[in-house]
Amino acid sequence: MESPRGTAIRPNQEIAATGSELVPCPICGSEKTRLFRTDVTDLEYFVDPLRDLLIQKCGECESQFLNPRPTESELPRFYPSDYHAYNENHSRVARMLVEARARSRARFYGRLIEDRPGSIFDVGTGDCRHFDELRRFIDLECAGVEIQSEIAAKGRARGYEILEGTLEAADLTDHVGKYHVVSMNHVLEHVIEPRTMLERAHDLLRPGGHLIGQLPTVTSWESRLFGRNWGGYHYPRHLQIPSRSGLANLLKDLGFQTVRVRSAPHIQTTISLQNTLVRWGWRPRMQYGKTPIYSGLLVAALPYETVAWLCDKGGIVDFKAQKSRS
Template sequence: MTSTEPLIAALRPRYQAELADGTDRFFHPRRTDCPWCGATRLRVRLRTTDLLQHKPGRFVLEQCQECEHVFQNPRLNDTGLAFYYRDFYDGLGEQRLAGLFGTRTSVYRGRARSVLPFIAEPGRWLDVGTGHGHFCATARELFNGTEFDGLDLSEGVEVAEREGRLAHGYRGSFPELAAGLAGRYDVLSMFHYLEHSTDPARELAAARQALRPGGLLLIEVPDPRSRYARLLGRWWLPWLQPQHLHLAPLANLRARLGELGFTVVLEQHREPHDPIDLLAAGWLALDALAPRENAPWLTGNPPGRARRLLRTAVFLAGAPALLGAAVLDRLLARGAGRFGFANAYRLLARKEQ
């Protein structure tokens, strides 16, 4: 028995009760227009399931044929978001993901360095969607005179404040808290945050409110126009269903920032690219083939010894392919931005007067 088995057993009755009536109640009605531009010419881009937690449900991403915005449709409602987020970043998943985020210091340094040509020493920096505040802890090494605050919906932001990674941790909805933070920050960052939000336009307006005149907004998001997205289909990790609700092409985000009074001063593709696409796709495919791990939302008996051994055998058999994929990811990374394979883009925009 693993150390998580007692927790899984304790959580199972609640999950099974929530799923007794199916998953339809977790969704808003399907919308017939694009949430970004209002156009009505939509097409299905992707149909998939939860490939990471394997919680029940089917998810559809549609694309606007006018502006190319990609969005989940029908979209999860608040009940659905709470159900699918639970035990991913917290609970059962907290230790695993906290360890992962805590080891990405080189990525965090690269993000922080992108503002150096435009501001030498910010007075105050707010990281929205900060999680456990690991970016702020790393960025402080470059900007030791900067006060780093963080905002998040999860309790991780409170942990980050207690452990000293944040000067102040704000827990709640950014658009609802922005009025109390108005004009306070020199830099505001959103790293892989906007794609999780139910209304990206409100988040961008909140960012403008929290920044002082001349302040910088640093955004990094998955690029739905990446060639990997088409090549790998449902196995492309940045689709991340059901969590990613909106994936905006770069041109759309640049235009919206301009409408809000921002001037884009930096655009990056190679730098934010995370060379993991082929490895992640291989792992997701193997995970789909292998017997499921025990989880409180799955029906049937917990996996016995035979199923656990078979799962291990599947991954051992696939290990050479995963190793090859990891090597290929690294070899292709340098040309990812140049040839349209970058899986993310980064924008830095200045708030004008």
């Protein structure tokens, strides 16, 4: 359902028109929420969610989330077979950035495990080639969970213990209290029950262990600048996009200590720029959600991304939190 541009959205009427009820905030639980956007579409893969999923905003923590909440059975159709996370076909510029990220992650994880042998559980492992990368630099025992069964099999073929499914539903009997680090990069925004997922991550950690992750945040210049074309919506695949304070308070609420949320060096603005062009009607052939000029847009976005990162106002944040030592 499209709302006429330039007219004020009248939440009650819009909600009534779709038959949806306002739902509580999946980040802070508040019922003080309102309809925020009705005009978001998938400008990367053109997936049709088959029913109107609106974007609601929390009046307490300002996180944004889909309403009605998608169900488990709806999610697979949101991820087409050429979804970028399943493909490693990066451009040369992107490959350089991926390599630089692997090195910087290894240094960071090394500090977390205090440069001793350590263990990590990754949520959404993919094919585990990042484990191979990390182990080039640090002594790390690696395990995790992956939702796509063929991709989980690739991880197991590399020799890692990879559970199949979601962290929320997985049998964690052999894993509870075992890990120095639990990582979740670009996962929390994709799951139906983010709170349950973080609770289970807490269970996996040893006392004093670290939870780390990365995700988009609505508390950013980029979100304001690009509005409905913002890459962080990744509509309809991002079921919630927390505010920075909403995320930090949720982690504290679950018993995590020394919670830190900070802008991450990232290139999401490339997608926001691309979305804007596609919204204007440009329709080139796209592959893996990317137009042929993606690399050019990336180079154009880098100066902005650098400034936003230095000012701590970027559209992607890293979070870090520690389980109590006692």
